[in-house]
Structure formats: structure tokens, C-alpha cells
Amino acid sequence: MTPCAPPYTMCTSSVSRELKQIYDNCFNNWFVEKFLKGDNNDVQCATLLKVYKDCVEKAMKEHQIDLHDVEINHLETNKEKIPPS
């Protein structure tokens, strides 16, 4: 893996790299125009996200990243670290 030009993604094919950029734009727009204004409907970018996520999953397998470790949530679980009082 080498550092590459934006978009900064693990996905390597040019189609999926473009897809990531389109998804990011969709999300950033939705975040400002909808989510921060109290609209919780996230259907707008859902299809893009699904296709883009599939490619990330494939890339993680190619890079031998431990998917199980990735899936575990720490935040808001008993795994979350608590600052000393």
C-alpha cells in the first residue's frame, strides 16, 4: 500500500475510489443540511454507503485486517476507558 492522491481510501479500483468521493460529498451535505438540523432520515446516501462499504470490506480482507477486532465496539461499552478521577 502506498500513500496516494485523494480520495484517501483503501479501495483501489478507480470506480470505487470515485464512489468514496461521491459518498463523502453526499454525507457531508446530508450532515449539514439534514442531520444537524434535526432530520434523522438518512436514506439519501444509504445506497452509496452500502456499495462503498462492500469495497472497504474487500480491501480489509486483502490487507489481512482482523475483521473481528474491527467489529468490536469499545465506545459506550464496558471496554471504554474511564479517566482517573
Add this chain to the structure above:
Amino acid sequence: MVKYFASSTIFQFNWDQVTQGFWRRYPNPNSSHVVSEDIISREIKDGKLYSKRLLTKTNRIPKWGERFINKNYVNIIEESIVDPKDKILVTYTRNLGFTKVMNVIEKVVYTISEENPKWTVAKRSVWIDSSVFGFSLAIQAFGLDRFKKNATKMSDGFNYILAHMFPNTAMSMNPNLSQMGFSDKNIEPSITRLTHAAEDLQHSLQDRAEKVKDAAKKATNLAKQKTQPVYAATQP
């Protein structure tokens, strides 16, 4: 032993601006080490946005650490929760793999500044842990030193992005405002002495590096002196 470190940063941008900027932090002039950022999952629960991202960064480790970590890239999992109602953004990052060598966990909570409602305060907590026998203290001290430098670099990079996204707000920023506050404590106070030992150890490693550098410099100077006449002779 776990080393705990905390800092607090003021961003002179409001909470909505900072949370928008959070997703667009990379690339910035201080993020050349970030190779990729990808979404693993994203969903809305109870009106809050839960995201998990995978970040890949180049791994900057000192020479003496290479025998423990000989990988060029480190994968980081970033969990985040955006609560738009109470205006709280929480991020929690952990490194994937070689957690025995060095486990770094960072939690940042972004809220509206009590000082000024148009500003955002980021409270950062970091836990650094290593279980490599004998080297754990040195590795922890190294991690801490790097954390201090990176914390400043990171908020500079973030400010750069925010200033580009919101130039009007940036124009009214007070450049003289001290933006960072650090505190640094151990979870087990009795270990403080040992931590100092770790810092001493690290300094001694640095000293040694300096000595080698000095020796190299002396050798270069000597070589230059010796070659000076030859060099002068070749000048027209």
C-alpha cells in the same frame, strides 16, 4: 502500568462548524501521515449518529523501536457519536494489532465552550500502555512525547481546515489566544518515580543519538578541513 494524559483545546469555531470540519479534517498540511480513511459502519440510533471509520497512518517510530514494530503502517479504528441535540461529539480511537507493544487509546469530547458559546472545547484523554518487558517504560515515554507534539500538530491541522471552510469566522479569530492546556498524570501515583525513570531513559537515548550525531559532525568537519586545500586547489 497505564499512562494517562489529558489536554484541552479551544477551537474558535462553533460546535456545528467543528463537527462539520471533523469529517473533512484530512487532508491538511499536517496530515501527510494519513494514508486512508474509510467508513466501516454508520447508523442513527436515538437521534445520534454512530460512525466507525478505519484510518491507516504511516507509523513513525524511533530506530530503537523498530525491533518491536517492523510494519510501516498502523491501522486505527475510530468510533464516534454525534449528538446534535445536546451538541456533543465523542470520538474514541484505538490501534489495531500490536497492542501488546504499544496500545494507544484516545478519547476526545467536543462540546460548546463555557467561556464563549461561539467556541468549542475539545477535551482529550489518552491512555498509553505497553507490555513489552523492560522496554515498556521507554515505549510509553516515547508515546507520550509524541502525543504532546501530535496534539498541537493535530489541532493546527484541524484549525487550518476550519479556517478554509469558514473564512468569515476565521477572520475574527484571536491569534494570541493560548489554545492548549496540558495535564499529565499516572493512574497509579506510586509509579510516578518510575515514569520519571522512563523519561530519563528516553533522554539518555536521545543523548546517545546526539553524541553519535556530534561525532558524525566532527568527522565531517575534519574531512572538510582535510579536503579544504584540495577543494581550494580545484577552484579557478
